[in-house]
Amino acid sequence: MKIYISATLRKFLGGTPQVEIPASCIRKAFAILLDLHPEAQNVFYDDNKKLRDFIQVYVNGKKLVIDTLWDTELPADTEILLLPAIAGGAPVEGGQNATVESLVSDERRKSVSFDDSEVERFGKHLMLKEIGVKGQKRIKAAKVIVAGAGALGSAVIQYLAAAGVGTIKVIDFNEVSLENLQSQVLYGTRDLKRPKVASARDKVKNINKNIEFIAEKEQLDSSNILEQIDGYDLVVDCSDNYKTRYLINDVCALHGIPVVFGAIYQFEGQVGIFNLDGGPCYRCQYPSPPPAGLIPSCSEGGAISPLPGIVGSIQANEALKLILGIGEHLNGKLLHVDSLYLTSRILKVERNRSCPICGNSPTITDVEEIDYDELCGLKTENEIPVEGFTPEELAKKIDNGDPMTIIDVREPHERAILRFPNAIVIPIGQLARRQKELDPNKDTVFICKQGKRSVLAINTLREAGYAGPLYNLKGGVDAMKDIMFSHEGAWL
């Protein structure tokens, strides 16, 4: 194939504009070219042997995504153009002296006023030279959305309300349950079974009745999210699942609304700011979610009680700094906190030039184009459907003494809470290797906490070539809790 080398790259490749390389695919052609000019190796590839993103490859005049075509066999008369990406940007991503502009304009600030009680109430803010009367007016004029009124939301909502944010909208679909009370300090026993947004409203009104509080008991999806966030200055993402997280990121990136992101898992937490002043979005850092079921969510993995308070408080603090336009903030950064060993690190998040949503040539322009269930691997229609038993069906089989093998794929600490009798314990990672322990002539039933990881286990085993019958316990051990067995009391 013929390779044209851009004049700008020629000096690394012997100075000739065009070379003829006898190779059948691009990977081989590049290997030959770089064998001839080993000094160009570093220019072309990064330390991980990945082609640097500033090298652009065109095949017969068309730009192609190199990953899909590395090893494709190409005809001998193919012409390859090797061109550099000429790109860059203004230094906006939070340099040392980057000025932070307030999210609330001067006109909006001037349109609010205080009464005497507010001067007394916010005295400690008014004393700070970084906030003062002007800053407090900005806080009052601000309109903030808190997406999710769970553990993170509990801290965020209360602190934003106490700080005097004038308009707070809380979006949450759930009702308060007993297990929420371990970390969701917004609620008490009297709130059980109440919609979270209703209890949140009472709490906020009790802090400051002048706050305009909008309660939305709604499940966010691509059809309603735009209408929900329209007109707001800032979204504080306190959601607990990837689907909502990507949805919030995408719609906010498209409409230029900054997001203060927070997440917790066991003893660790993360906070970051996305979509601010040309900075990166969540997709720049995490282009796609992990496969469903691989990483237990906070509700499956657990979290220590004060952790969401720590992370949520930092989120609220970042939100106020953005409203005020003061200090250094986490734009283009991700704060990682480990509460078990009391360490924290700030990681840099680079804007991805080819990000599908905030990159230079975005391919996503409307969230309604995206199937977020599919993105997050929550759809299984393309796979062989996994057969499963409901808790009742499994209980009946156990009662009848049907021959079967039960495999528990839960973590040791989960099994300690609720043991499943007569189950063999095999972690998902060892399944392929230990498939000989299963009897292909007997039914094998997989169990986990919520019936998601067990599906992953079955798919893993099928991929490894196991041919025996495999079943999943629908809803997991959680759904089996209330089942009583007819013989010698409860099984569980």
Add this chain to the structure above:
Amino acid sequence: MTNINLCEKISEQMVLDAQQAYPHECCGILIGKIDGSITVSDIRKATNLVTGTQNRCHFEMDPMFLYQVEREIEGSGLEIVGFYHSHPDCKAFPSEQDLHYMIPGLVYAILSVTKDGVADIQYFQK
């Protein structure tokens, strides 16, 4: 850094491009000669491919435009010596993204532009 020679006419053209593009970023190619020092004798305005609000703080040039310009000046004794782009309401200093995409040996002109015009032009090389 290599000496850069560039006549007033060239900087005027870049300044005009930066002002016209404001508040968005402009970008273009510097054409001239490299022999010990760098002489810029011509510029080519390029389209900033970045769409939406992002082009206030980012730019990207179509590599095929670069290819066309390269083919056009082939044999004329001139060559591509670098690129220019503007930083609206920002200092004339390379951002991390700028540094990431710089090709060693070429000259990069950065124009700091505000609504009142171009405040500063600086040249950088990696």
